[in-house]
Amino acid sequence: xxxxxxxxxxxAGPLVRPYTMTGGRTRPAAGAGLDMISIVxxxxxxxxxxxxxxEHARILRRCRTPVSVAELSAQLxxxxxxxxxxxxxxxxxxxxxxxxxxxxxxxxxxHVLQAVLDGIRRL
Amino acid sequence: xxxxxxxxxxxxxxxxxxxxxAHELPVAxxxxxxGGFGAGKTTLVGSVSEIAPLSTEEVMTEASMGxxxxxxxEAKTTTTVALxxxxxxxxxxxxxxxxxxxxxxxxxxxxxxxxxxALGAVVVADTxxxxxxxxxxxxxxxxxxxxxxxxxxxxxxxxxxxQEVREAVDVDPHVPVVLGDARERESGxxxxxxxxxxxxxxxxxxxxx
Ligand SMILES: Nc1nc2c(ncn2[C@@H]2O[C@H](COP(=O)(O)OP(=O)(O)OP(=O)(O)O)[C@@H](O)[C@H]2O)c(=O)[nH]1
Ligand SMILES: [Mg+2]
Numbered sequence: 001x002x003x004x005x006x007x008x009x010x011x012a013g014p015l016v017r018p019y020t021m022t023g024g025r026t027r028p029a030a031g032a033g034l035d036m037i038s039i040v041x042x043x044x045x046x047x048x049x050x051x052x053x054x055e056h057a058r059i060l061r062r063c064r065t066p067v068s069v070a071e072l073s074a075q076l077x078x079x080x081x082x083x084x085x086x087x088x089x090x091x092x093x094x095x096x097x098x099x100x101x102x103x104x105x106x107x108x109x110x111h112v113l114q115a116v117l118d119g120i121r122r123l
Numbered sequence: 124x125x126x127x128x129x130x131x132x133x134x135x136x137x138x139x140x141x142x143x144x145a146h147e148l149p150v151a152x153x154x155x156x157x158g159g160f161g162a163g164k165t166t167l168v169g170s171v172s173e174i175a176p177l178s179t180e181e182v183m184t185e186a187s188m189g190x191x192x193x194x195x196x197e198a199k200t201t202t203t204v205a206l207x208x209x210x211x212x213x214x215x216x217x218x219x220x221x222x223x224x225x226x227x228x229x230x231x232x233x234x235x236x237x238x239x240x241a242l243g244a245v246v247v248a249d250t251x252x253x254x255x256x257x258x259x260x261x262x263x264x265x266x267x268x269x270x271x272x273x274x275x276x277x278x279x280x281x282x283x284x285x286q287e288v289r290e291a292v293d294v295d296p297h298v299p300v301v302l303g304d305a306r307e308r309e310s311g312x313x314x315x316x317x318x319x320x321x322x323x324x325x326x327x328x329x330x331x332x
Contacts, residue, residue: 035240036181037151037220066148070208070220074177079203081182099148101240102217112152112217113323116242119213120315123171123308 021055021078022085034069034084034091035101041066043097055086056095063096149212153220154318155237157262158247159255160226163275163305165207167247168221171311172209176223179206181233204233224259234262243318244270247305250280253291260292269325271299271318273310297321 042063049057058076073083090096102112156164169176180203204225211219219242224234238244244263248256256272263270274288283291285300294300299317303310 036236037153037240039148039151039218041148068151068210068218068220070179070206070222071177071210073179074208079180079182080206097148099150102150102152103240112150113242113319113326115214115217116152116219117316117319117323119211119217119219120171120312120319123211123312 021053022082025085033100034087034098036070036073036080036084037068037101038087038098039066039068040072040087040091040096040098043095047095056090059083059086060090060095063090149216149218151218151220152242153222153237153240154315155222155224155234155241155244155268156247157224157234157244157256157259158226158275159249159252159259162226162247162249162255163277164223164226164247167245167273167275167305167311167314168207168209168223170306170308171211171315172221173212174210176207176209179208180204181206181236204230206233206237231262235266238263238266238268241268243322244268245314245318246270246272248272248274248288248292250274250276250283253283253288256292260294264294269318269322271301271314271321273305273314274300274302275305276302297324 040063042060047060052060055078059072062072062075069083069087070080072078072087073080076083078086087096087098091098102109156168158164165176182203206225207223209221211221213219222237224230224237244259246256246259246263260270260272262268272288272292272294274283274285276282283302285302288302289296289298289300292300299314299321301310301314301317303313305311
């Protein structure tokens with residue numbers, strides 16, 4: 001194990017003070033527009049893992065296939081708010097792409113509603 | 124490459140401009156499952172979900188405290204609220220998430236965030252204490268969120284008819300009221316189908332115009 005990894009292990013520590021992971025930031029970078037059901041996925045092949053902070057790396061490793069912010073939060077045991085900040089960083093860096101939820105409340109799209117109906121029927 | 128912007132969510136598109144086009148990703152929708160404490164929300168989510176319900180937490184910050192009804196208490200601390208959710212991959216393009224809302228009234232702020240963008244909601248009515256679902260019904264009526272009532276019939280509790288529940292809860296005639304058992308997938312399916320059909324009926328006048 002490299003000395004750097006040892007240092008990171010210490011720093012990663014228990015998740016008792018969640019916002020220490022984000023350097024105290026409680027809001028994602030402006031314009032990230034992330035929702036708890038935004039779907040995110042890794043956006044490029046080559047990633048300089050050594051440059052990433054450990055929490056960013058943990059998230060990015062789980063984004064090889066599309067996954068929601070809420071699932072990342074549950075899998076990593078990091079609150080949703082904190083995941084949004086961290087994913088926002090990854091989006092800003094170009095490491096992940098995100099898709100906003102369907103605009104369901106005001107004007108749900110017919111094909112989305114039909115897909116939901118058919119999917120529930122198949123259960 | 125598909126053009127950006129068809130998400131209709133404006134600012135969110137900034138998050139979608141990666142090498143992998145965001146438009147190749149499935150789109151997510153959510154339905155809330157609300158009701159009183161211990162009414163069977165998590166059970167219902169689990170009965171229809173393709174994964175065991177996951178639990179997560181949301182940290183309530185100072186800013187969020189402003190909309191909580193703690194009555195002007197100057198809140199500097201953060202509070203953690205537990206949420207659980209399940210998932211149904213309804214197609215290659217669409218994933219449905221079902222979120223169980225925290226039961227206690229002091230977490231209204233959380234309901235607000237959860238409700239924004241929701242397709243609709245299922246209110247679980249507990250037949251041992253029907254009145255425990257009233258706050259959820261009030262909330263969705265006020266917010267204009269379409270909902271259906273899932274009457275969770277507990278063993279040994281009074282057996283209501285759907286009509287009796289409808290009258291007791293006092294919902295509009297078009298609101299679906301479905302009797303069932305939250306532990307049974309068929310019950311969960313039935314109430315979800317009623318809800319989505321209700322949502323489709325609500326939007327069809329706009330369609331035909
Ligand atoms: N007999 C019976 N028991 C049920 C039914 N639905 C749920 N339960 C049980 O009731 C208890 C509470 O159910 P939950 O699904 O955890 O309720 P909840 O609404 O998620 O509870 P909170 O999140 O704590 O508010 C569990 O022990 C369930 O197994 C039902 O239809 N019949
Ligand atoms: Mg629960």
